[in-house]
Amino acid sequence: MKQIGIFILTLCLLNSCSKSDDLVDSEESYDYSAILEAFVTNTAIPTYADMKNNSIELLSSVDAFVETGAQTDLDQACLDWKATRKAWESSEAFLFGPADYNNLDPLLDSWPLDQAQLDQVLAGEQELTADFVRDGLGALLRGFHTIEYLLFRDGAARTAADVTDREKEYLAAVAEVLRDDCITLWALWAGVDDGTTEAQIMEDLGIDVSSPFGAQLKNAGQAGSSYLSQVNAVEEIIEGMIAIADEVANGKIAEPVGSGNVLDVESWFSWNSLTDFKNNIRSVQNSYINGYDGSTPGASLSAYVAELDASVDASMKAKLQASLDALDAIPEPFRNNLGDEEKTTAAINAINALATALQNEVKPLVVE
Secondary structure (H helix, E strand, O other), X not given: OHHHHHHHHHHHHHHHHHHHHHOOOOOOOOOOHHHHHHHHHHHHHHXXXXXXXXXXXXXXXXXXHHHXXXXXXXXXXXXXXXXXXXXXXXXHHHOOOHHHHOOHHHHHHOOOOOHHHHHHHHHOOOOXXXXXXXXXXXXXXXXXXXXXXXXXXXXXXXXXXXXXHHHHHHHHHHHHHHHHHHHHHHHHHHOOOOOOHHHHHHHHHOOOOOOOHHHHHHOOOOOOOOOOOHHHHHHHXXXXXXXXXXXXXXXXXXXXXXXXXXXXXXXXXXXXXXXXXXXXXXXXXXXXXXXXXXXXXXXXHHHHHHHHOHHHHHHHHHHHHHHHHHHHHOOOOHHHOOOOHHHHHHHHHHHHHHHHHHHHHHHHHHHO
């Protein structure tokens, strides 16, 4: 019996050594510090900084249009809306943290727009200030889609002469609130330097940014972080990627295709829907390679996965590209092509395959 026990113990030790040689024990042995640092520094904060900066430009162009009534200023506001929207949609793989616990996701991007109530606001007599929008109106009457409705018709900038003074008043107020929300989201991740315009806005809004979420994520598993371990933090990044892939495939595409109702299509006033979807997939890509608007060499989930199983990394990159290609194949605008079953089904299937690969191939390399 003693000899058998020794033999079994020896086998266990050998198996343990073999397992550690073949695959890193992620929970106990792998240090994810570089990946988390790069995710915060190269992906999340640059994305939110771009959104913040473009939202400032958007408010400036809106204010110029309100003052001049010129078509060129309205056209510029439309371009600035799209630029700000690009960064927002490119952040949707990481809607955890401040976007979640500060309720900024619904405040920025609730859909569908409550157009009937919005028209009631426009028909009313309240003074449409930023404070009124911020404190007196709900999420469906502010954010990207309210601005979109006020700026666009049928995929193009409205005719400037058709925009009423009341609409201009509302547009200026909601653009200011959007700017403040974009600055808030960036500041809650990155922190702010004293003496800056952003710091003053945070002070005016009474928002404490003294403990940036980016630092908490980078320091996962250490005192002061909201994450008990690095694995918890990396798992949340992966879950965010899975969630937006699922939402694009089975919500943003499949639901309006299934209903055939153009009113179910997000961003249909601007005809920006397919661009939104592609930027959502790029948010997954950026989270995987740790970059924004292109790969940033260095630590990333991609490099980690490639070290453990190069075939999984290659498959992930192929599925990301296949998802973007499938979206490219859907004719513009999406709202006019809901009946193109072949191309919409191909996109749904490609993006679902991406989500499945993240769930079944990438996530187990971290959490199991």
